[in-house]
Amino acid sequence: MPSALPTGWFQVAWSADIGERAVVPLHYFGRDLVAFRAADGKVNVLDAYCQHLGANLAHGGCVVDDGIQCPFHGWVWDGEGRNVSIPYEKRPNRGRRIRSYPVTEKNECVYIWHDVAGREPQWEVPDGLVVLGDHVASSRYFPFTDECRTRFDRVKVHPQIIAENAVDPHHFRFVHNTPISPRVLRESHGYPTWSVKVGFGRRWADGVDRPGDTMNTIEIYWSGLGVSFNGEQTKDGIRVISICATPVDDTHSDIFAGYWISDHTDAFAERLAAAKRALPDDIRIWQHQRYLDQPGLAPSEAAGFKELRAWARSFYPDADGHGG
Numbered sequence: 001m002p003s004a005l006p007t008g009w010f011q012v013a014w015s016a017d018i019g020e021r022a023v024v025p026l027h028y029f030g031r032d033l034v035a036f037r038a039a040d041g042k043v044n045v046l047d048a049y050c051q052h053l054g055a056n057l058a059h060g061g062c063v064v065d066d067g068i069q070c071p072f073h074g075w076v077w078d079g080e081g082r083n084v085s086i087p088y089e090k091r092p093n094r095g096r097r098i099r100s101y102p103v104t105e106k107n108e109c110v111y112i113w114h115d116v117a118g119r120e121p122q123w124e125v126p127d128g129l130v131v132l133g134d135h136v137a138s139s140r141y142f143p144f145t146d147e148c149r150t151r152f153d154r155v156k157v158h159p160q161i162i163a164e165n166a167v168d169p170h171h172f173r174f175v176h177n178t179p180i181s182p183r184v185l186r187e188s189h190g191y192p193t194w195s196v197k198v199g200f201g202r203r204w205a206d207g208v209d210r211p212g213d214t215m216n217t218i219e220i221y222w223s224g225l226g227v228s229f230n231g232e233q234t235k236d237g238i239r240v241i242s243i244c245a246t247p248v249d250d251t252h253s254d255i256f257a258g259y260w261i262s263d264h265t266d267a268f269a270e271r272l273a274a275a276k277r278a279l280p281d282d283i284r285i286w287q288h289q290r291y292l293d294q295p296g297l298a299p300s301e302a303a304g305f306k307e308l309r310a311w312a313r314s315f316y317p318d319a320d321g322h323g324g
Contacts (some may be wrong), residue, residue, distance in 0.1 A: 008224030
């Protein structure tokens with residue numbers, strides 16, 4: 001299996017999950033974490049354990065004006081993991097620090113930057129409603145309510161497996177029951193993004209991209225291995241789906257799925273339900289799939305898989321490239 005500690009941005013919560021002055025326990029990358037919305041409204045994420053005597057800040061800790069206060073002895077840690085107050089001492093302990101993670105709150109999501117080498121973020125989280133093209137960016141969408149947010153906990157899948165769907169048009173026939181395999185119309189990639197336009201049905205049978213024609217297409221955009229957006233246009237309108245997988249441990253990930261539905265018709269509930277149908281079908285496959293380092297690829301798919309896996313390697317520790 002590829003490393004379960006890739007470099008990049010990874011979703012750890014929905015913004016709505018972390019209310020005013022809320023403290024939330026998390027567990028990702030094999031570590032116990034604590035997320036808290038500080039008094040100024042900013043979300044912070046730290047390793048969970050107080051560096052005084054090891055109490056877990058996520059269980060009983062509370063937000064105070066200067067940061068998060070430990071439930072055991074009241075030590076206060078700011079969003080950078082520095083001790084700023086010991087209530088029974090004149091000075092804080094400046095020699096101890098809790099590991100902190102860069103946080104971005106965007107797309108109604110909370111993302112942390114993970115890098116085993118401790119480097120600062122190397123790119124920004126994209127705006128999912130902007131990077132998929134003008135037809136997506138110019139549309140209006142129904143409010144992003146609770147029913148638009150889904151999380152699948154502890155799925156036995158590595159984020160790279162999910163990214164490989166971007167170069168796997170043939171699975172649509174057998175997993176999602178499309179009449180014919182879609183055609184890859186356009187593809188580009190570099191560090192840290194992978195972008196694909198896929199066409200469905202006879203409209204795109206010749207496999208030739210027609211810029212500006214987006215009917216019956218999906219635009220797929222990956223930002224590293226942790227953040228992805230799909231923008232699909234059909235006669236019923238546009239829907240944008242975020243699929244973000246974050247490693248929990250060596251073999252499992254949480255999958256966050258968000259759904260934005262264009263509001264040019266009133267059939268919100270039906271269109272949202274339709275948008276949600278595909279991912280569970282994929283998850284049923286992933287849960288029981290074994291990663292093959294050297295798969296037996298057919299000629300029509302080999303180049304895409306090999307290129308994506310080469311791209312993915314750049315996000316792993318000790319790899320030759322940006323991720324190492």
